[in-house]
Amino acid sequence: MKIFSAEQLAEADKVTTEKNDISSLDLMERAGTQIFNWLHQRMQGAQVPVHIFCGIGNNGGDGLVVGRKLKEQGYQVKMYVANFTDKRSKCFLINYDRYKEISKDWPVLMTSEEDFPAINPNDIVIDAIFGIGLNRAPEGWLKPLIQHINKTNAFTLAIDIPSGLYANQPLDDTETVVHANHTLTFQAPKLSFFLPETGNFVRYFEVLDIGLDRQYLQETEPLAQLIGRNEAPQFYKQREKFSYKNSYGHSLIVAGSYGKIGAAILSAKAAFRIGAGLVSVYVPKCGYEIVQTALPEAMVETDSGDEYITNISTELEPTVIGVGMGMGTRDETISALQEFFNATKSPLVIDADALNCIAKSETLQKAIPPKSILTPHPGELKRLVGEWKDDYDKLEKAKAFSKKHDVVVLIKGSHTITVYGDKLYINTTGNPGMATAGSGDVLTGVITGMVSQGYDPLLAAVFGVYLHGSAGNIAAQENGFEALMAGDIVEKIGQAYLDLFSKDDADGKDQK
Known part of the structure; x- marks a missing residue:
């Protein structure tokens, strides 16, 4: 299995939308649906409170898709948006509106530590704050937010990568990374999952195939090759x-x-x-x-x-x-x-x-x-x-x-x-x-x-x-x-x- 850089995966997204007549929004829907299916298969309708923390980029958009689909199936969902800047991705905004259309319980727009919710250890947390596009350590009240999530002892599921962790570069601050119990990563694992200084933030992971362009993935020289049961x-x-x-x-x-x-x-x-x-x-x-x-x-x-x-x-x-x-x-x-x-x-x-x-x-x-x-x-x-x-x-x-x-x-x-x-x-x-x-x-x-x-x-x-x-x-x-x-x-x-x-x-x- 190939391991790609964050830059290569971003290019794969771009190539996929250009060559395969699929929009970035459709790709996000596909990714969010895969996460929902994984959760639904395991929860089977269990009424466990699910807290979904979204950023305002495409990782947050993935989280909104997951939240919408869980809500439509009758799960107890509470959405939170880390509203730390006015810059939002287009796909995030569309999925934010889609969520509001299916629920009167709109996402909480967090702007400070006062907005942090109480979370019980038996609840479920979904981390969709930052994805692989992150290029600097979370600052301001975002650091306490991540620490707040880590202190809850609730089962934490990270979408694509634990927030605060880079795909293929060293950490700036180990206190700004979500400690995920499980990570559902898209298309390929990330190099940081396997290195001693960063791998402890990814206790377990699974790879979800979201259909990125096969030709690009096959022809692109990866950062590394993962040798597992399928390759050996x-x-x-x-x-x-x-x-x-x-x-x-x-x-x-x-x-x-x-x-x-x-x-x-x-x-x-x-x-x-x-x-x-x-x-x-x-x-x-x-x-x-x-x-x-x-x-x-x-x-x-x-x-x-x-x-x-x-x-x-x-x-x-x-x-x-x-x-x-x-x-x-x-x-x-x-x-x-x-x-x-x-x-x-x-x-x-x-x-x-x-x-x-x-x-x-x-x-x-x-x-x-x-x-x-x-x-x-x-x-x-x-x-x-x-x-x-x-x-x-x-x-x-x-x-x-x-x-x-x-x-x-x-x-x-x-x-x-x-x-x-x-x-x-x-x-x-x-x-x-x-x-x-x-x-x-x-x-x-x-x-x-x-x-x-x-x-x-x-x-x-x-x-x-x-x-x-x-x-x-x-x-x-x-x-x-x-x-x-x-x-x-x-x-x-x-x-x-x-x-x-x-x-x-x-x-x-x-x-x-």
């Missing part, structure tokens, strides 16, 4: 009947140090579970017996160092190499990585301490092989790209790093984002239980195993992140968030594959 199955490569283990590549995991051999084991197990034909593990000598015992399927090679890696020397010619998990950042290890990066001809998946080594050495950073996949957690990312002002600045810094080194960069989080140049792929699987030690080691093994099977680096990252999150969701369904361990994710990778083509949706809606 198309990435899958079915195995050939007459294949054998070498058909699916040889993954080499270079990882571990004294006390951290488990990181190598988790990664190697994940590479096997995701489908690598062969997996070898390169560890310091202290890890030899541990790996041989814990993972008999793997081949093991050891470094000359007893407790940490000092010289990555192997005669193997692996298909792909996953490197960095638990290996430490000693000077000898950095030197070993430098020689290794210069010599290797295999694609790399670089994680954990290998990333920290890169951050400490400009020479090592310059030696990163092109098309490598980097999988940093937030702290490691900050050491790589520098401090950022906000989530959007973080995206720009990750893009710049990706372009400079021609690498794929993951921005891990609730919605992990895969970055390659200007392209962003936002994942929808995963859960808070995966915030546990070793989860990242598993992800590196998963992506390494995907490259081993012949997936190109970008697709391996995007699909690997999806399957990793899906396996975590399946594990959480059995164990709960708190009891989830990294090894549980490995054990559910097979079910994550099966889930791609099952009727049940382990992902839930494409949101968290």
